[in-house]
Amino acid sequence: MKTVLKNGYVLIAGQLQRADVLIDAGMIQDISPEIPASQNQVVSIAGQVILPGFVDVHVHFREPGYTDKETIATGSLAAAHGGYTTVFSMPNVQPVPDTPQRWLQMQQLNQQKGCIHIQQYASITRQRTGNELVDFKALKQVGACGFSNDGSGVQTAATMYQAMQAAAQVHLPIAAHIEDDSLAHGGVMNAGLSAQKLHLPGIPAVSETAQLARDLELAAATGVHYHACHLSTAASVELVRAAKKRGVNVTAEVTPHHLLLDESMITTDNPLFKMNPPLRTLADRQALLSGLLDGTIDCIATDHAPHTKLDKQGSMLTAAFGITGLETSFAVLYTSLVQSNLCSLAQLVNWMSTQPARIFHLTQAGRIAIGAPADLTVVDLNHWTTITAANMLSKGKNSPFIGRKVAAQIKATMVHGQWVYQQEAK
Numbered sequence: 001m002k003t004v005l006k007n008g009y010v011l012i013a014g015q016l017q018r019a020d021v022l023i024d025a026g027m028i029q030d031i032s033p034e035i036p037a038s039q040n041q042v043v044s045i046a047g048q049v050i051l052p053g054f055v056d057v058h059v060h061f062r063e064p065g066y067t068d069k070e071t072i073a074t075g076s077l078a079a080a081h082g083g084y085t086t087v088f089s090m091p092n093v094q095p096v097p098d099t100p101q102r103w104l105q106m107q108q109l110n111q112q113k114g115c116i117h118i119q120q121y122a123s124i125t126r127q128r129t130g131n132e133l134v135d136f137k138a139l140k141q142v143g144a145c146g147f148s149n150d151g152s153g154v155q156t157a158a159t160m161y162q163a164m165q166a167a168a169q170v171h172l173p174i175a176a177h178i179e180d181d182s183l184a185h186g187g188v189m190n191a192g193l194s195a196q197k198l199h200l201p202g203i204p205a206v207s208e209t210a211q212l213a214r215d216l217e218l219a220a221a222t223g224v225h226y227h228a229c230h231l232s233t234a235a236s237v238e239l240v241r242a243a244k245k246r247g248v249n250v251t252a253e254v255t256p257h258h259l260l261l262d263e264s265m266i267t268t269d270n271p272l273f274k275m276n277p278p279l280r281t282l283a284d285r286q287a288l289l290s291g292l293l294d295g296t297i298d299c300i301a302t303d304h305a306p307h308t309k310l311d312k313q314g315s316m317l318t319a320a321f322g323i324t325g326l327e328t329s330f331a332v333l334y335t336s337l338v339q340s341n342l343c344s345l346a347q348l349v350n351w352m353s354t355q356p357a358r359i360f361h362l363t364q365a366g367r368i369a370i371g372a373p374a375d376l377t378v379v380d381l382n383h384w385t386t387i388t389a390a391n392m393l394s395k396g397k398n399s400p401f402i403g404r405k406v407a408a409q410i411k412a413t414m415v416h417g418q419w420v421y422q423q424e425a426k
């Protein structure tokens with residue numbers, strides 16, 4: 001049976017327009033002001049907004065290996081709850097998908113257990129550590145979407161150089177966690193005023209920028225598509241801006257938390273504010289937003305990093321790095337950026353859906369159009385609510401946004417014409 005989403009507003013060419021959407025066999029068959037209900041299953045979404053499903057190129061689903069933190073089932077449901085229809089899963093699981101066989105096992109799990117589209121990264125080096133490279137060609141052949149050692153930077157320049165040469169040959173991106181361990185060791189938050197006040201060891205901005213400068217030179221020399229993960233500093237934005245200007249094949253992402261939070265908000269030793277890279281200064285945060293607005297930064301990615309309650313207890317000195325993000329990203333960004341007129345809804349949707357799909361060459365994602373797959377999310381932009389742990393579907397409740405009032409709510413998410421999340425009527 002065909003489905004009509006009736007009386008909603010659709011984001012078309014950057015404008016919200018009143019339109020019905022007809023879905024058949026997983027595809028969008030028609031978009032027009034009035035589609036008759038006859039013969040069709042009608043879903044009334046009066047006053048709500050239909051957006052292209054969001055695409056997150058940086059998530060951690062923890063399975064296999066760490067299923068007390070998250071599973072593919074709970075992680076993908078959390079993604080659907082946040083309006084995402086496609087995510088890219090990082091390879092810091094156990095076993096690491098660093099051979100074609102292990103990658104295929106991983107992807108099979110994704111397909112069996114995930115309720116949305118999951119693209120799977122392979123690691124850059126064996127076991128995601130050291131200097132022994134994976135077989136880039138074989139991993140491309142089985143279907144890897146790119147290569148990443150996320151969680152740690154590649155420490156040796158020669159290793160990164162060879163990895164980029166190999167990735168360039170198979171036309172796949174390197175998605176880099178950028179961190180020089182020799183400059184960052186022991187830090188738990190930004191090396192700055194808040195760390196000094198709290199007597200906690202800091203991670204200096206140079207631990208990111210020094211390696212980013214190195215990597216941009218290597219990317220220029222190899223021609224690889226270099227994707228810079230979770231930029232956190234103003235100097236990093238400037239490095240990427242200059243590299244783009246001289247034609248380096250670089251793209252970059254920023255997280256919602258680096259856009260909306262900064263170190264001045266860390267007034268107690270609170271592990272919910274511990275992530276890597278850390279929250280930097282207000283000036284860094286402003287530079288990240290400017291970078292998004294001028295196109296230096298291409299997209300927003302959550303770096304969804306669920307942990308157990310125990311992992312995030314106690315002091316920042318011992319707690320795990322990382323916070324969740326999939327279920328809160330749209331609501332917090334819409335409220336803080338769009339409602340404050342810092343950007344438009346169309347820009348936010350571009351950064352969360354169209355752009356990540358484009359830079360990773362997903363031709364079927366990131367758009368609402370006749371003939372495109374029905375991967376979409378239905379949002380109420382006029383529904384104030386408070387973010388609570390109880391409403392989260394992720395196993396991880398480690399979000400610094402809990403308690404925040406937000407102006408928008410994801411009502412339902414559809415992947416290939418099937419509802420994968422629908423808010424229960426209350």
Ligand SMILES: [Zn+2]
Nearest residue numbers: 150151177229
């Ligand atoms: Zn990372």
